[in-house]
Amino acid sequence: MEKEKQNISLSLNLDDYLYEAQNWPGQRDDQFIDLNYVQGVDFSMRCPPWQHEQLSAYGAMGKCGLVVRLLTGKFDYSYPTLRDIAFKDLVCGACDAGSKRNLDLEPLLLIESFRARMVELGYGPMPQHKPVSDNIEKTHNRFGLAQQKRMGWAPGSVKIADKADVLYFVGCRASFIDTEIAAATAKILNAANVPFMVMANEPCCGHYLFTTGQLAKARKIFEDNLKLIRESGAKTVVFGCADCYKTVKVDYPKLLNFPTFNLGFEAKHIAELTDQWIKEGRLKPKNRINMRVTYSDPCNLGRMSEPWVPWEGTRGDFGRLTPPRLVRRGLNGVYGPPRDTLKAIPGIELVEMVRHHENAWCCGNHGGVREAYPDFASWTASERLREAATTGAEAIVSACVGCKEIYASAAKNGMKVFDITELIARAVGK
Amino acid sequence: MKGVENFEFIPEEAARALEAIVGPDRITTDRAYCGADTGMGLSREIFGWGGISQDAACIVQPKTTQEVVGIVKVCNRYNVPYLPVVCRICAPTNPQLRKDIVIIDFVWMNKVEIDEKNMYAIVEPGVTLAQLQGEILDKDLYEYICGGGGYASVIADHVGYASGTGILNYRTDAWTTRRMSGVEWVSPEGELYRMGSLVEGDEHGYWHDGLGPSTIGLMKGNNGWGGGMGIVTRMVIKLYPFQPEKLVPEGIGCDSVVALPPRVRWYNITFQTEEALQKAMAEIHEAQICAAVNRVPVYWREIAKCRGDKDFRNQFWELWDKQTPETVAQTHILRVLIIGYTSLKHLECEERVLMDIVSENGGTPRKTRQGDEGTFFNPNTLDQWMTTGVFGLTTGSWESPRCIAEHDELFVDRLDKYEFKHEYLPQHREHPWHCSWALGRTRYTETHAWNDGPKIDPLDPKFDPGAGPRHLIAAFGKLGVDIIIGNGAQDLAGVFIRPIKLESPAYFDFTLWIDRFKKEFDPKGVSGPPFPYMMEAILAGLPPELQNEFKESAARAQAQPWKGNPEE
Numbered sequence A: 001m002e003k004e005k006q007n008i009s010l011s012l013n014l015d016d017y018l019y020e021a022q023n024w025p026g027q028r029d030d031q032f033i034d035l036n037y038v039q040g041v042d043f044s045m046r047c048p049p050w051q052h053e054q055l056s057a058y059g060a061m062g063k064c065g066l067v068v069r070l071l072t073g074k075f076d077y078s079y080p081t082l083r084d085i086a087f088k089d090l091v092c093g094a095c096d097a098g099s100k101r102n103l104d105l106e107p108l109l110l111i112e113s114f115r116a117r118m119v120e121l122g123y124g125p126m127p128q129h130k131p132v133s134d135n136i137e138k139t140h141n142r143f144g145l146a147q148q149k150r151m152g153w154a155p156g157s158v159k160i161a162d163k164a165d166v167l168y169f170v171g172c173r174a175s176f177i178d179t180e181i182a183a184a185t186a187k188i189l190n191a192a193n194v195p196f197m198v199m200a201n202e203p204c205c206g207h208y209l210f211t212t213g214q215l216a217k218a219r220k221i222f223e224d225n226l227k228l229i230r231e232s233g234a235k236t237v238v239f240g241c242a243d244c245y246k247t248v249k250v251d252y253p254k255l256l257n258f259p260t261f262n263l264g265f266e267a268k269h270i271a272e273l274t275d276q277w278i279k280e281g282r283l284k285p286k287n288r289i290n291m292r293v294t295y296s297d298p299c300n301l302g303r304m305s306e307p308w309v310p311w312e313g314t315r316g317d318f319g320r321l322t323p324p325r326l327v328r329r330g331l332n333g334v335y336g337p338p339r340d341t342l343k344a345i346p347g348i349e350l351v352e353m354v355r356h357h358e359n360a361w362c363c364g365n366h367g368g369v370r371e372a373y374p375d376f377a378s379w380t381a382s383e384r385l386r387e388a389a390t391t392g393a394e395a396i397v398s399a400c401v402g403c404k405e406i407y408a409s410a411a412k413n414g415m416k417v418f419d420i421t422e423l424i425a426r427a428v429g430k
Numbered sequence B: 001m002k003g004v005e006n007f008e009f010i011p012e013e014a015a016r017a018l019e020a021i022v023g024p025d026r027i028t029t030d031r032a033y034c035g036a037d038t039g040m041g042l043s044r045e046i047f048g049w050g051g052i053s054q055d056a057a058c059i060v061q062p063k064t065t066q067e068v069v070g071i072v073k074v075c076n077r078y079n080v081p082y083l084p085v086v087c088r089i090c091a092p093t094n095p096q097l098r099k100d101i102v103i104i105d106f107v108w109m110n111k112v113e114i115d116e117k118n119m120y121a122i123v124e125p126g127v128t129l130a131q132l133q134g135e136i137l138d139k140d141l142y143e144y145i146c147g148g149g150g151y152a153s154v155i156a157d158h159v160g161y162a163s164g165t166g167i168l169n170y171r172t173d174a175w176t177t178r179r180m181s182g183v184e185w186v187s188p189e190g191e192l193y194r195m196g197s198l199v200e201g202d203e204h205g206y207w208h209d210g211l212g213p214s215t216i217g218l219m220k221g222n223n224g225w226g227g228g229m230g231i232v233t234r235m236v237i238k239l240y241p242f243q244p245e246k247l248v249p250e251g252i253g254c255d256s257v258v259a260l261p262p263r264v265r266w267y268n269i270t271f272q273t274e275e276a277l278q279k280a281m282a283e284i285h286e287a288q289i290c291a292a293v294n295r296v297p298v299y300w301r302e303i304a305k306c307r308g309d310k311d312f313r314n315q316f317w318e319l320w321d322k323q324t325p326e327t328v329a330q331t332h333i334l335r336v337l338i339i340g341y342t343s344l345k346h347l348e349c350e351e352r353v354l355m356d357i358v359s360e361n362g363g364t365p366r367k368t369r370q371g372d373e374g375t376f377f378n379p380n381t382l383d384q385w386m387t388t389g390v391f392g393l394t395t396g397s398w399e400s401p402r403c404i405a406e407h408d409e410l411f412v413d414r415l416d417k418y419e420f421k422h423e424y425l426p427q428h429r430e431h432p433w434h435c436s437w438a439l440g441r442t443r444y445t446e447t448h449a450w451n452d453g454p455k456i457d458p459l460d461p462k463f464d465p466g467a468g469p470r471h472l473i474a475a476f477g478k479l480g481v482d483i484i485i486g487n488g489a490q491d492l493a494g495v496f497i498r499p500i501k502l503e504s505p506a507y508f509d510f511t512l513w514i515d516r517f518k519k520e521f522d523p524k525g526v527s528g529p530p531f532p533y534m535m536e537a538i539l540a541g542l543p544p545e546l547q548n549e550f551k552e553s554a555a556r557a558q559a560q561p562w563k564g565n566p567e568e
Helices: A015-021 A046-054 A062-073 A078-089 A094-101 A107-120 A129-140 A147-154 A172-176 A180-189 A207-211 A213-232 A243-255 A270-280 A337-345 A374-389 A401-412 A418-427 B013-022 B031-037 B042-047 B063-079 B129-137 B154-158 B167-171 B274-287 B296-306 B312-320 B325-330 B344-360 B381-387 B400-416 B467-487 B495-498 B510-521 B534-539 B545-561
Strands: A005-007 A166-169 A236-239 A264-268 A289-296 A310-314 A348-351 A395-398 A416-419 B058-060 B082-083 B100-106 B112-115 B119-123 B180-186 B192-196 B231-238 B249-251 B257-259 B264-271 B294-296 B332-339 B364-366 B391-399 B435-436 B442-451
Touching: A005 A015, A015 A062, A015 A107, A046 A374, A062 A078, A062 A094, A062 A107, A062 B031, A078 B031, A094 A107, A094 A270, A107 B312, A129 A207, A129 A213, A147 A172, A147 A418, A147 B129, A166 A213, A172 A401, A172 B332, A180 A270, A180 A416, A180 A418, A207 A213, A207 B082, A213 A243, A236 A270, A243 A264, A264 A270, A289 A337, A337 A348, A337 A418, A348 B325, A374 A395, A395 A401, A395 A418, A416 A418, B013 B058, B013 B063, B031 B058, B031 B325, B063 B082, B063 B100, B063 B180, B063 B231, B082 B167, B112 B129, B119 B129, B119 B154, B129 B154, B154 B231, B154 B257, B167 B294, B167 B435, B192 B364, B264 B274, B264 B344, B264 B467, B274 B294, B274 B332, B274 B344, B274 B400, B274 B435, B296 B312, B296 B381, B332 B344, B344 B364, B381 B435, B400 B435, B400 B442, B435 B467, B534 B545
Parallel strands: A166 A236, A236 A264, A289 A348, A289 A395, A395 A416, B058 B100, B082 B100
Antiparallel strands: A005 A310, B112 B119, B119 B231, B180 B192, B180 B231, B249 B257, B264 B332, B264 B364, B294 B332, B294 B435, B391 B442, B435 B442
């Protein structure tokens, strides 16, 4: 007797994930790092909200249990604790990469859809998300600052073309707050003799709206931005911020339902390009930086950055899918290029933390948690810094503006914090 | 208390008394927290969605043994049942059949002390097997990882003999209960006992039982007590000497492996017949070589081929659909691990002996990738099942080599007899996985009948909440009884027919002891109910015709003479 086939798609509709929610086999892939990498009790967990709260509800497996209850009418979305469970989550994809080591489940899509459903029904986002969301809508940047000040990051020494094949998408934080990262990125592009343009009125990428479940607002921004970027004529869009990078490369296609290869341009993180240029001899890191560093993989550059591939089909006996689909397991994230770039800098000694590559611990500055749960965000960053300290590194290096910001605010005991662009710019500078 | 307070299922006074012990941050009665925490893993699939499992009334998270004592005493005072949990994977230790259960969650109790010189570890219940392995491998020591996964609690795994097994037990004693040298035990009524090495109070684990009678036997029981006999809050376990070269993990996600040093090597060998494979296994055991010896079924090999970013299920089924009874009958795979514990020459010597045995039995060594995905840290059986999109109905046995070989044959016969066709993976009469323990003196077989999980769909209008458990119990019961009748093997499916109490010196007499211990130590029945009577409770909910079928099976089994060979 053949089971009746279910029509399903990879969507942001929670109803599509009952099967996912029901069929987690019980292994704690959402909580532990790949067990082959476990070195003991300490640093063996991958899920910050679960480790902070120590309750299953805050991990993906527990959420699966709740989602089954919600979708089968045994629990109501209005239950007070549910909002906390939905939004005290970094949406960092750790559970997704963990479960996909052996399975074809989609916990990240389930969590994103759960948030979206909560927002749809009026139980989200959190009140603390509203000011940021309003800023994005009103001023096109998350800080509510005047867009005219967006180019304030650019030092006079940097050459920016009016028209070029390469567009540098700076991002809100690097434009207004962590401007040293934008300046460093521009210097690297100049050093590699790559003409690039920027959008003087660059809008927010919409990452914050998407990740806090505000899909209707995000959709509008995604559509507008896509049009703007395509109209710029850029063949390659370069990002220094991993959040912007993943949003444009993955979430635009995901929400608007097309494959990443149909973006109309190539989305590249600066670390991918520096690695390529160094290997080609186009960029020469000649200045010595004597430092022992450890690299913290940004979630959005590593496990979550694989291209989006839409899928629609049916599920039949034994859960078999027709047609077969590709599963974004985090295998093809950007892990090697930043490491190879750092190793190419004379004097840099790169050491790994226990949790690296797809097992990396999130920085804590993600998913709207920094605003809604600042203590939890700081704790998450402190845990990463504690891990970094055990390697004997003098500095923690990341490749995301958000990571640098939160590490810098949580760093103690002399641990230095750098964005990778800062070290590269120093190494290639005159 | 964390979240929304709810005293519908637990008296408020009891909850407040528990809160007074652990403080407000480590207790909750919130329905969302309790719901998300309950019935995970196999239990959720089989019992939870089957409508049997209830959510906990309360979750409490102690940090010390003293807090555990306090919690257990409060539960006794208010007659509130409690269930100790750690990993929540194992089906028998998770589902709750009552709405008033307090989950005692050991997430905060995860200390490990290692004595390198005397080769033992003292662990708390929150420590998992993979964590312990990670702590000790750098010290040139190792432990086993059970087939259920490195996520399992060391203590929970050691107090359940059927769960505490892994292929690295080949050179050690697979009876985990024999490998514990001491326990700190909070009895069902909240009395604190120290047994074995810990009885001395000087915190060393070298002496095992020390003076006086062995009290560690209290920890034993078919499949463990499942939380039905109090709580072990600390345990001393033996560790074993490993070779000194490092196991270095490499690769991402499904491609991650532990790269093996020269002194650790896998060998895949194929034989032309099952008889030749079995004979080679026996000769390996006689020669007392190797570190693990496994008969690997074809479907394992096909699962291992599923890699990369294509969906695993289609990868697996594309491979499995090509298998036929003929191709399976022609494939006999032996997978052997050799470790040069003392030197590379040690490995080379054992390798030469192995190759002689292989050659004499017509075997062919195959090219073998020298990386390990699961043996040392992460066997992960549950995920393996789900890679194929099926639920595994697993049973198994732990007996003499002769008994195991017959058990396997009986099992494939019964799969045919009971026509497990439609919702089961076609097995093509393949013999299951089995491995050797104690240098081949005993063997373990684990058999799988793989049914199609998605049929248990609560949104399906035809969904019957009891169908899943009934199906499972019926399948296990029939298979288990037949195997007992067939060759006397103590099949793990026996847990499903335990309610019928096969009481005689030849059968599961230990049920009498379990009854006596339970009555003596837990007169109120508050420790992990319905354990050890889980199956009785489920059976009582079955339709009368199925209950009768079990009774008849029991009568048939009991009427048979003992088929085992005591001399083995």
